Amino acid sequence: MRRNYLLTPGPTPLPPYARKALAREIIHHRTPQFQEILKEAHENLKYVFQTKNDVYILTSSGTGAMEAAVSNTVCPGDRVVVIEGGKFGERWTELCKVFGANIELVKVEWGNAVDPAIIKDILDKDKTIKAVFATHCETSTGVATNIRTLGNIIKDTPAIFVVDAISSLGAVEIKTDDWSIDMLVSGSQKGLMLPPGLAFISVSAKAGNIIDACKNPRYYFDLRLAKKAWAKTDTPFTPGISTIIALSEVLKQMRKETLDVIFSRNKKFAEAVKKTMVALGLELYAPSASSDSITPVKVPTGIDGVKLVKVMRDKYGVAIAEGQAQLKGKIFRIAHMGYIREKDLTVCIKILEKVLSDMGYKFKRGIGVKTLKKLLG
Secondary structure, three states, X not given: OOOOEEOOOOOOOXXXXXXXXXXXXXXXXXXXXXXXXXXXXXXXXXXXXXXXXXXXXXXXOHHHXXXXXXXXXXXXXXXXXXXXXXXXXXXXXXXXXHOOOEEXXXXXXXXXXXXXXXXXXXXXXXXXXXXXEXXXXXXXXXXXXXXXXXXXXXXXXXXXXXXXXXXXXXOOOOOOOOOOOOEEEEEOOOOOOOOOOEEEEXXXXXXXXXXXXXXXXXXXXXXXXXXXXXXXXXXXXXXXXXXXXXXXXXXHXXXXXXXXXXXXXXXXXXXXXXXXXXXXXXXXXXXXXEOOOEEEEEOOOOOOHHHHHHHHHXXXXXXXXXXXXXXXXXXXXXXXXXXXXXXXXXXXXXXXXXXXXXXXOOOOOOHHHHHHHHHHO
């Protein structure tokens, strides 16, 4: 049976210890046995989030945590700032519209990162802004936002800082407390190396006060219920039991390896893949702002980008991601986070070379794999 290689920016490959944990017999969630697992997962999540605040586990995709962040803080008519530079920045906008926010929209050209000075200017002029919504790694473009600088700007204002770290948590450095992030949201299927189905959200004291005062109707994503349940080491509704058991195992391994080692490996992979693309004569998309989670690459002129991704996946079993929205067919994206390893990247580049060559792209065959192996040592 052919092995498939997964180099998409979510889901990412599952490590053996996660697969083994997922295969365990299920247990009941209202038991001391599950509470011990939940407690350990919670403590290790705080390590990955780099926070002393509580982190709540939701049974949903990452979008569920995004909705929880909005529905628990933004009431109709509230002034908010949304930084929108890709498909997932647009999701913040869509959610804020659903809950009736008065949005100050900061549109950023796709492929670029926001200038923090723009946000400072808005907040200096308008003290009624209740929240600023940003995306750490914009999955659709691979662009990384300077969250640390934004946090320093926002922390002394009345606004809370809400960050989508779905494609960055556990993959690249993000320090919730040190960077003054009030609500950090993420999901299970990327840097945390699990199947989709769990979402996570941290809540600062500043955000907690806003949550308590918010008059929005809420139910499944009511973070007040999550807080009340967590006081008893519990969840308000039936959790994703098997995935949380696997989460506990993954987090233990991550803590044992340490975040510094994980981030260093991903940075090394990112730099190697980017330089390999250049060696192939390909042009990087967003070269000055690209995240260490994902490498976005422009499809060469005359090559069908949709077909390129399809052939790699369906014929050779190597899955990378194509572009989204206006970038469909114009870029492809290679992930290097989670349980992606050197062999995965080597096979990916080898197959990318073959398919590009078969499609008529001219370059020195073998230069990509040679470059990658040299850079990875």
